[in-house]
Amino acid sequence: MLGRRQKWDKVAIIFILPWFIFFCSFTFYPVFTALLVSTNEWNLFEGTFRWIGFSQYLKLFHDAKFYQCLWNNFVYLGIQVPLSIFGGILIAVLLNQKVKGRIFFRGIFFLPIITGIVVLVIIWSWMFSAGGGVINYFLGKVHLPPVPWLIDPRWSMPSIALMKVWTDVAFYGVLFLGALQGIPQSLFEVAKIDGASQWHIFWSITLPLLNPAIVFAVIMGTIWGMQIFTEPLLMTEGGPLGSSTPLTLFLYRQGFTWGRYSYACAIGIVTSLLILLFSIIERKFIERVTLY
């Protein structure tokens, strides 16, 4: 018995080893190095470290720019995550109907995910143009004033979040469609026999059974939202006046533009801890309000 177990362990180790090496090289080692660098002054050329304690963390907690960037992330999360998930559920429910050409529509809705980010940024920048953009054109058609989407500090981050809603709705749509198709049809049939309305079925059966997928979507949406980088860098460079600078772009500029490695690592560590904290809170909260 013991011999078999030992043999199984060796096989398991062989299977786990590639992932373990990858994890140590690209997760554990960078996190450890980031912790080390955040508490030391690092001479890159000599490879030497000088202990500076937690001064960079103290500096960070007194830096108004850090709070501005954190707020920007909150604005982004507050718009992007709920709208994407809501839109995703809506699309999934629609695509789950037995309508003609639903395979085609599934493909169409998936297109934003496979489109390159630079292409999306260029197209959306045109669409967001305050003077000649298509969005303001349609707003004008319904007698609404033009919005300075990317060039006004109040609108820059919401604009980026809206653009990301468009791409992420597709992803969440596919996610929820998979979850929907996993729900036993018998539950819907029984509800129909009992005379439940479509809305009642959705509220009492579909939504509660989608809950695990929603928990996943909210947590992953938050993690990805905290990591937003390319879109603000390409669309606004974090402006105007830092209004669309997320923590990741703040970190990047401190580290790679101004060479403040210790400070950048401190930002990275704090951001990671914030993501962890948000994920725990969200999980506890959503699991508590589960409807079944």
Added chain:
Amino acid sequence: MKKLKRRTTSTLIMAVLLVTVFVTQAGAVDWLAEEDISNMPSTTIRYWYYETPEMTALGKLEKEKFEKLFPNIKVDARTAPPAVDNWELMSFVVGGTNSHIHHSVNNESLWYIDHDMLFPLDRLPGFAEELNRFEPQMTWKWKDGHSYALPWYGATTMLMYNKEIAQEVGLDINNPPEFYDEFLKWAEKLTEKDASGKTVRYAAAIDPREAWWRFIITGYNLYIAATGSGDYISEDGTQVTVADTPLQRKPFEFIYELVEKGYFTNEIYKVNPVYGGLTAINWNFSAETIFDVKRNAPPGFEYFLGPYPRPKESPVERFVGRLFVRELVLMRERFLRGEAGDRVNRAAWEYMKFLEADEQLAGMFKAEGMLPCIKTFETDPLFTAEIEKYGAPLGQLLEARSGAVHMDLNSVKTTEVQGALTLLIVKLQQGVDPAEALAWAVEEGNKILAE
């Protein structure tokens, strides 16, 4: 007796060692001082092509040509990774994969010198003759008595006006505005509103994005035109001086006025808005724009150039703008020591000289419109035939270049202060009062300098 034996033995060993070292050294070649490297043992250097497709294609041809001239030198070449400057370059330097010849600029080069990353070119054969080929105005003098860079191309910018729009609104295209009051009158005429009062064409656009270098495009030229100088930090390096005098404050007040009056927009355009008539003035016309016009402007598009406007009290005459010089520096070989390292540094110098040779500079000018910094640029037939093709705009740019102020970013801190000055312009665009915006920029800049 034993002691004597031991002493004799150690003396003999020492003597053998000394003789060996002497013989080895006597036979060794000091490659750093060697004029001709055609008999150098096989050596490999690394080089990154400039990022654009045209320059990469040119770079490949140059590599082939050089390797034919020096079959013993291999150029391990690749296209430069995007936006690799200063700290971004460090991973390549520490990993030993960076280009031995780096396309640099003065503020970056000084930072590299501080970190002992550059090889002093004046220690290499033929440097004095090489340096003498370039316009002194475009050649940087380094602080510690050594020269570390050769100018590669030098650019200046002017204002580009859409000719059709200017004529349509009745402006004299032969006399573009020079002073603020004239420019304001032009800006008013070039700005167009529809019947509902909505602006359908702005005089110009100033990009509101926040990369630190945007100030160089948006405000620096106006600042130089107003003050005649590119300095914005005190000589002792402790204070930002951008708001010290009324003349220094003028360009910022001017930008505020242009935005406030609705002549300038802060819209972000992905294509030059002057081509389609969305704006009438391009704020940053360079020799490369001549190529861009050919590629992207609609057929029949015509333009003319003008100077950056200045206040009447400005000490400068006609055109003064910034001169940007891209230079080549030799990144010291860090991993190979002794003779092997010397060979790489020397071979890289040979390649740098090759890249700076007239033929290669002409190729670069033809490919991308980068203006070489050599003294003979406007007289050598190799270049003049090409210059003539581009007509009056290039002539005006060259004239402007001769009087331009070399962009003075002489430390990383001065660069970082430009980040604050970029935000100053964005604040003005957002309607912040110039006095308040300037006070903020000075305070922010002083904080950076005090760090």
